[in-house]
Amino acid sequence: MSGKDVAVVVLLIVGFASFVTTHVWLAGRLILHGSSRLRGLLALVVPPLAPIWGYRQGFRKGAVLWVATLVTYVAARVVAHLA
Template identity: 85%
Template sequence: MSGKDVAVVALLILGFASFVTTHVWLAARLILRGSSRLRGALAFFVPPLAPIWGYRQGFRKGAVLWVAALLTYVAARVVAQFA
């Protein structure tokens, strides 16, 4: 494997791990501190709802991190597809 391949694989792993971790953290925060526990539970199983409801509940940093982690993973997938 070349250095580029190693970098792409590392970015894939980092992006996916960051996305999953941020998603679980944001959904748990919605369950524990949000106005509706049902929304937090639903956001856990329907991922796009987590940053939307998190942002509305005032968890702006978590919502931005969620989107950034997802974009990192998607960018790594695109690079891996064409590399």
């Protein structure tokens, strides 16, 4: 396994872990601090709803972070596929 392969694997792991952590955190904020707990629970199961409802509830930094971690993970998947 070359150094490039190791870097791609590390990027995949870190990207996915960051995305999942951010998603659970944002859904948790919606459950605990949002106007509707049902939306938070639904956002936990249907991932694209978390940043949409989070942004509308005023959790703008969390919603942007959710999108950024998803982009990082998708970029890592593309690099892994091309490598």
